[in-house]
Amino acid sequence: MFKPKCIYFEKNIENFELGKFLLEKYKDIPKIEIENHNNIEEMRKKPNSEFINMKTNLIIGTRKTHKYTPNHKVSDFLVPYTSSGCSAMCMYCYLVCNYNKCSYMRLFVNREEMLNKIIRTSEKSEKELTFEIGSNSDLVLENEITGNLPWTINNFVNSKKGKLTFPTKFDMIDDILPLNHKGRIIVRMSVNPDEIIRKVEFGTSRLENRVKAINKLAEAGYKVGILIAPVVLVENWKQLYSNLIKYLSEQLTEKAKREIFFEIIFMTYSYVHKMINNEAFPNQIQLFDQEKMTGRGRGKYMYKKEIREDGEIFLREQLNRYFKGKTILYVV
Numbered sequence: 001m002f003k004p005k006c007i008y009f010e011k012n013i014e015n016f017e018l019g020k021f022l023l024e025k026y027k028d029i030p031k032i033e034i035e036n037h038n039n040i041e042e043m044r045k046k047p048n049s050e051f052i053n054m055k056t057n058l059i060i061g062t063r064k065t066h067k068y069t070p071n072h073k074v075s076d077f078l079v080p081y082t083s084s085g086c087s088a089m090c091m092y093c094y095l096v097c098n099y100n101k102c103s104y105m106r107l108f109v110n111r112e113e114m115l116n117k118i119i120r121t122s123e124k125s126e127k128e129l130t131f132e133i134g135s136n137s138d139l140v141l142e143n144e145i146t147g148n149l150p151w152t153i154n155n156f157v158n159s160k161k162g163k164l165t166f167p168t169k170f171d172m173i174d175d176i177l178p179l180n181h182k183g184r185i186i187v188r189m190s191v192n193p194d195e196i197i198r199k200v201e202f203g204t205s206r207l208e209n210r211v212k213a214i215n216k217l218a219e220a221g222y223k224v225g226i227l228i229a230p231v232v233l234v235e236n237w238k239q240l241y242s243n244l245i246k247y248l249s250e251q252l253t254e255k256a257k258r259e260i261f262f263e264i265i266f267m268t269y270s271y272v273h274k275m276i277n278n279e280a281f282p283n284q285i286q287l288f289d290q291e292k293m294t295g296r297g298r299g300k301y302m303y304k305k306e307i308r309e310d311g312e313i314f315l316r317e318q319l320n321r322y323f324k325g326k327t328i329l330y331v332v
């Protein structure tokens with residue numbers, strides 16, 4: 001259970017139900033009032049070596065911008081929702097590209113405003129829309145603090161139509177199992193070989209527990225997908241990913257396998273990751289591999305085309321072997 005060492009909060013959070021709840025829940029935790037969650041000068045000035053300590057803070061405010069980004073993968077829109085950032089520390093975390101070392105967890109207490117906008121957009125649309133609400137954080141982890149997932153699901157499924165989806169690397173899903181979700185929630189579990197989880201995805205749930213969570217969600221009638229993400233091409237990657245896919249085929253229940261679908265995302269990396277990881281985790285694995293990676297503009301790196309293609313062919317073969325006929329929505 002994440003227990004913040006210090007809370008930075010915007011004064012007006014006390015005007016919101018969730019804000020009041022959090023102030024009461026953390027009444028014994030030291031607090032610092034801030035003007036704006038986006039610009040905490042004290043944090044911006046800290047050295048990269050402070051990254052791990054910075055992740056122990058919790059920032060609470062209100063979300064001011066609510067711009068939807070069209071999306072054409074699992075959802076129709078990426079929607080800013082109740083949190084951004086995260087208290088875990090995956091060494092490749094995409095949020096570091098946006099927030100740099102300030103990718104600690106921020107909670108936004110104006111959840112009614114955000115959910116109402118989703119519902120209005122959904123009900124106005126002729127087409128049945130799916131909204132990705134977890135692209136800025138991990139909502140299962142956030143739920144441990146806020147209880148926002150049952151709140152969201154219960155309120156959303158009372159609306160006329162539409163679906164919500166979110167990815168996670170965590171197994172604490174028991175809260176949502178008994179809910180009457182009406183088949184309108186799609187949970188996508190992100191998986192990696194356990195060796196990569198241990199060496200790279202610090203603070204997340206272990207593979208075995210993620211797989212158990214998939215089985216429980218499927219049993220509770222949720223539609224569940226599997227994200228093999230991000231694929232990290234360490235030296236023995238073929239062996240690791242083949243074992244992972246075989247393990248999934250052995251451990252998932254028949255019910256979970258029946259409707260499962262896959263997404264595959266290869267790791268991207270950046271100069272900012274390199275700087276933070278070198279200073280915050282000096283003895284850990286080096287994810288930047290000059291032999292295998294190439295620039296992708298503005299300090300970003302991706303796997304070279306032919307290496308990525310080899311990876312894609314291999315993973316498709318393995319999925320075809322162990323999950324014949326199951327949909328692979330996309331490989332990026």
Ligand code: SF4
Binds near residue numbers: 085094095137
């Ligand atoms: S769990 Fe997700 S959001 Fe959190 S650090 Fe890892 S990749 Fe980032």
